[in-house]
Every structure is written in C-alpha cells, then in structure tokens.
Amino acid sequence: MAVTIRDVARASGVHVSTVSRAFSAPHLVNPETRNRVLAVAEELGYRPNRAARALTTGRTHNLGLIVADIANPFFPPLIKAAQAQARTRDYHVFVADTDEDPQVEEELVKTLAKQVDGVLLCSPRLSNRAIERLALDVPFVLVNRRIKGLPAVLMDVPRGARLALEHLKGLGHRRVAVVSGPSGSWTSTEMRTVAAGVPGLDLVYLGPNQPTEEGGLAVAAAVADSGVTGVLAYNDLVALGLIEGLAAAGISVPADVSVIGVDDILPGRLNRPKLTTVAMPTAAAGRMAVDLLLQSGGEGALVTLDTTLIVRESTGEAPR
Amino acid sequence: MAVTIRDVARASGVHVSTVSRAFSAPHLVNPETRNRVLAVAEELGYRPNRAARALTTGRTHNLGLIVADIANPFFPPLIKAAQAQARTRDYHVFVADTDEDPQVEEELVKTLAKQVDGVLLCSPRLSNRAIERLALDVPFVLVNRRIKGLPAVLMDVPRGARLALEHLKGLGHRRVAVVSGPSGSWTSTEMRTVAAGVPGLDLVYLGPNQPTEEGGLAVAAAVADSGVTGVLAYNDLVALGLIEGLAAAGISVPADVSVIGVDDILPGRLNRPKLTTVAMPTAAAGRMAVDLLLQSGGEGALVTLDTTLIVRESTGEAPR
C-alpha cells in the first residue's frame, strides 16, 4: 500500500490532523512542526490522496472536458490549452470523446459529474433542454454554444466572416460564394447573415454540406459552375477539399479562384497553397473556459473571443 | 448535496449495504429486492460515487494517459482510441500533456498515481531509470518505448521503413536519402540500420534534424544537393516541409524526387501531392495499450503492431 497521512504522522511524532494541516492549512501550524512534517513526508514520498480529500472537502480538483471528436484537428489545441491551464491550478482533466453522439455525451456528463468540479462542454450536440437539466448536477462551461444562464466561451465568427468577405472584396472579387456546413448548423446561419451585410458583393449560397474534406470536394463542381472568383468555406477542411476539387477541374487557387477557410487547423498551414483562414482562438478558448469554471461567481459569464483573418496563399487578386 | 446510497436505502426500505450489493454484487441479492432498489435509485437519479468506491476497493476505474504533445497530430487518434476503449470497460481517462518536459512528465505520474489504476505513457521523454522507479508506484503501459519488464506497445517501424525503401527501389530509385530526426532518437537509429539492410541502394544519411515541418524545410537544400531521387523522411511533418522546400527550389515531387513520410497523420492525407507514408497504427496502439493495462497478468507483455506502407501521390518512377 502507498504511504498515507498516518505513516507520516507516526514518523514525525504528531497527530494526523497536524499532518493534514501542514498541507492544507499551513498557517495553522507551527513553522517548525510544519517543516519537520514536510521533511518526513518528502522522505517517505507521501502524496495526499486526492480522491480521499475530495470525499471530505467536496472538491475533487478534477475537471471534465467533453468534445465531439478528439481526432478532429479543431480540438487538440483546445484540449492542450485547457489541460495546461488546469494544471497550473493543480487540476487534472478527464478528456472524453462523444463520437458526435448526444446519448454518449449525456451519459458521460452523468458518470463524470461526481468526479469533477465542473465540465467543459465543447460544441455540444445535446439539446438546450438536456444541457440545462444536466447543469443541475454539475457546473458547466459551454464552448461554442450559448444557452441562457450558463457560462460560455464563444468565438466571434461573424466578425471573422466579415473580415474574410471584406478581404475578398478588397482584392477585387465581386461574385463570391458562401459554402455552408450541415443544415442545422449555427455557424452556417451566421455566415449567411454576415454575408448579406457586406455591401457590394454578389453572393451565391452553396450547401448544406458535410463539414469535411469530402464536403469540399463535393461542392467543387457547383463552385466552378457558379462563376464566382472567391469562396468563403464553412471551415478549413471544406476549403481544403474544395481546393483539391477545383484543381482536379483545372481551376487554380488563388489564380482563378480565391478560397478562405475557417478554424486555422494545422493541415491548412501545411497545405500548398497555404490556406487563408479565419483563425479560431481555440487555445485561448480552452484556457478561458477553465478559468471561467474555476473562478466561482462567474455564473452567467459570457466571453466572446475575437477571431482574426490570417492571410496566406489561397487568396489573391480577382482575375479580370 | 447529491443523492447518496443512504438516500436510496431509506427510500427503498433496505440497508445501505444491500443497495451497495445491488450495484456491485447483484447476484448476492434477491432479484425482487434488487429490482426495487434499482428502480428507486433510478427514480432518485442515484449514481455511485466512484471516488468513494475507490477508497474502499482500491480500484479507481480511472486511467491516466500521458503524451508529449496533444497538439501533435500523431497523438489525437491514439488518445481518441484509448479513451473509447476505456469507456467500453467503464473507465474514465485523464489526459495530460507534458510539453516534452521530463520533469513535468514525472510530476504528472506522481500526482496521478493515486487517482488511477494505471497509466499509459506515450513516447515518454523520461529516462529508463526514472520510469522504472515510477513503475513501483503505479502500473504502466509504455507506448513507443521498450523497457525490460514493463508492458509495452510498439510499432514495427523497421518493417515499415523496409517496405518504404523497397517501394522506392521498385520504382527504379537507386540513390536515396534517409532524413533522420533528433540525434538521440530511437527511430532515427533504426531507420539507418534498416536502410543498410536493403541491398542495391546508394544511401545518403541526412540529419540530425528537427522532427517538424521546419526541419524538413531546412533539409531541402541538402537533399537537392545530394543528387538523390528518393527520400525516406523521419516523419510526415518533415516530409511535408521537405516537399515544400523542394518545390521552392523548383524541384517537383514526385516527378523529380519521391518522398515518403512516416506516421500517416491527417495533414499528409490532405496535402497535394498526397503523401506516401509508413502508417503507424496509432489507434490500434491506443486500444491495445488500454487492454494491456486492464488485463491484469499481462505483466511483461510486449505487443508489436504492424506498420503498413500507404502509397499515395508523393512517390513515382525514378526520373531517368
């Protein structure tokens, strides 16, 4: 068996409660005693058992992080940042993947609830009602989803989309396509709204569409037929697929058509042409979500992070 | 406070131990009683507190998964698979990122030790000695690292490298470069050994080198100067950077030079030309590592997973 608080107490000639205090309420114990206890603990290799501690304090010092798909390149930077931020505050994080399944998501929250002080729900697939019900069991911070009364970290996609469209316009593009994602998608709707608000653009809406490379590939023909010279794609994966599809049809990016993605995932940075994209502050979102969760009192807090346009190689002057 | 076993006991008119048994030793309780208890529990929304359970049983039903860098595209498929596999066995998994820092790695293992039934150490940066010492505290499964006496999941890189080199040879390439990674790296050494074992190839060893896109970019000039027509790169990132660097120098892949990577990460699949690569079975490794950890008795188990060559577009006939 591992070394417990009792072993330390015995070896340092004090009561267990003193050892406990030496760790969790240092100011309540005589510096000398404290140092002795700490030294003994160190020597024995004692580490407080966090689970046992949680039982009395009610605070587990664990967080849950639930995402739809760990392998989707959008998430890893968020997971990494959240985990790092949690660690600076002495928290561990459970990471779970729902495989896009709302049922799994719900079950995960329920089983995790008792073991964590809060959970980060990233781009949840669950209904608002279901989430509100779950929020009774455990504190939440939502990422990429807004539900009244629940703290959330959002990213300002509309701003990024506007920037993207204006960038296209500034390069002389007039006829521009907006390729949306899955039909129910929040972002798709937003993109359209924003696009409608940029004057002087002749807009073509394409989609709904799979939010994947295949989706982009599939929409290439429609883009080619539409006569546009610029495209704002639902996300980077779609943009990448689109560029590939266009190339297969003999249409070159950015010479013939400019393409902008959304997310700023790694593959877009490695692609040639390097993808111009609306960068989502995923790492910042991960950090911020952890902060929100840990800073009690941030009840209904709503943080919206700025997106930025990163101009790389997939956009250029409109052909004439 | 959440609903506890005591609430369920009271509401169903039995003793807590009966409730406990209804969940963790169903066969020991009368089916009728059991159903009643379960019904009441369901109704009250009772969920056993796993941390409390762990305190008595000694089994937490949690796993730790430690990787060097979550954002490195090599890891997410492994994390996803490990997590999924763990879930099928009713385990949760802590995911932690060491940022390539051995110190952090060690500290993480120590703090996690008490909260988990075992930890998956993926591509650890720690010394053998340190790992052996830590293995006294908590069961390990190593991924991508072999230490005597510790269970490990390895991937057969030599086989993949041989396949890659033979593929190049089959395409008529004679003068071929092997671009290695960081100097200490295990894989680098292996690659050289394997390369030496493939007859009829005129080999050039380049490196050591950063295992990143920049590393590939940096080595492009040397590759160009070396007069090779084929390259086996340390990994996909290096291969991608190399292709980019070659392109900048007016050298086309695969027309002038064929390039093969290792890993099969997503960016390679999205790249143009699509990267020919030695696919690492990362998902299978994640699953297998979890199985090894959970199947007690697998003490010194050593599993080597096959790698395969995936031929895509970055390799072609040698120019003549």
Next chain:
DNA sequence: GTGAAAGCGCTAACAA
C-alpha cells in the same frame, strides 16, 4: 498550536 473524534460515500467481512 495540537490532539481527539466524527464523518465524507462506499464496500467488505462477519453475523444473523
């Protein structure tokens, strides 16, 4: 400043 004792939620002998 330190010790004693109770208890967090649960399981595991041991009785009955």
Next chain:
DNA sequence: TTGTTAGCGCTTTCAC
C-alpha cells in the same frame, strides 16, 4: 438473503 460494523485516507469541528 440481509443487516451490522468497521474502515478506506483525509479534513474539520471542537476541545484543550
């Protein structure tokens, strides 16, 4: 088959 009791490792009143 079920209840009783003790205790997992720790914190937290409450005394002293």
